[in-house]
Amino acid sequence: MRFEVLPFERIHTIAASFLKFIRTILACLLFLHQNLVLKSLETVANQEQYLNSLDSAVGDGDHGTTVARGMRSAIEELQKQDYETLNAINVVVGESMMDAMGGASGVLYCVFFRAARKCDTYTELTLDAFYNFVSRGLEELKRRSGAEAGDKTMLDALIPAVDTVRQHLEAGNTDLIAALQEVAQAARQGSDSTKEMTARFGRAKFLGERALNNVDPGSVSIAILFESFCENAKSLAEASK
Numbered sequence: 001m002r003f004e005v006l007p008f009e010r011i012h013t014i015a016a017s018f019l020k021f022i023r024t025i026l027a028c029l030l031f032l033h034q035n036l037v038l039k040s041l042e043t044v045a046n047q048e049q050y051l052n053s054l055d056s057a058v059g060d061g062d063h064g065t066t067v068a069r070g071m072r073s074a075i076e077e078l079q080k081q082d083y084e085t086l087n088a089i090n091v092v093v094g095e096s097m098m099d100a101m102g103g104a105s106g107v108l109y110c111v112f113f114r115a116a117r118k119c120d121t122y123t124e125l126t127l128d129a130f131y132n133f134v135s136r137g138l139e140e141l142k143r144r145s146g147a148e149a150g151d152k153t154m155l156d157a158l159i160p161a162v163d164t165v166r167q168h169l170e171a172g173n174t175d176l177i178a179a180l181q182e183v184a185q186a187a188r189q190g191s192d193s194t195k196e197m198t199a200r201f202g203r204a205k206f207l208g209e210r211a212l213n214n215v216d217p218g219s220v221s222i223a224i225l226f227e228s229f230c231e232n233a234k235s236l237a238e239a240s241k
Contacts, residue, residue: 043228073100090116112137152197154218180230191219
């Protein structure tokens with residue numbers, strides 16, 4: 001069998017076409033993730049009045065307005081350009097929310113999303129990538145806030161969610177959609193559990209036992225974020241088939 005030796009120009013053309021194909025695939029994957037984040041942020045922002053009503057029982061009654069303002073700012077910023085990595089998308093979300101929200105809530109969301117800077121670089125959303133982002137975000141939140149499970153904060157939804165992702169990876173389950181369904185359930189259950197807690201942070205801590213039977217609004221916004229991420233991921237996966 002004889003093999004034809006291609007001229008250098010032909011090899012160069014084939015290589016360039018292959019690289020262009022790879023770049024197109026990566027751009028599509030990044031676009032899907034960016035769209036997923038946009039839709040999820042919008043879902044949470046649309047719950048503004050509901051979150052305000054929850055916050056009126058334990059705080060200033062403006063949690064929904066504050067979070068919605070931050071997420072709409074992030075949506076606006078994300079729509080200005082395309083991004084080369086998932087990390088960059090998360091960082092933009094965190095910094096946009098910080099600029100628009102200010103205060104403690106803005107700092108916390110910024111810390112959580114901007115932790116992507118300290119993660120490995122990802123261009124495709126896999127369960128491993130998702131775990132790296134949320135686990136590093138949780139780690140940074142714990143370090144900056146001093147909060148732990150049981151303190152009636154957003155961490156009471158976030159910790160069980162992150163633990164669920166880790167359990168899937170340790171079991172060798174890498175199906176992103178299936179894992180996200182359980183992650184969303186864990187976040188919601190964690191948020192619901194805050195009804196039985198007294199607060200150690202924020203205005204709610206001054207209420208003592210009067211804060212009982214009321215969920216922490218911050219944990220609810222995190223639960224909604226994970227639920228919307230799950231639902232939108234399923235929708236985008238079905239649409240791309």
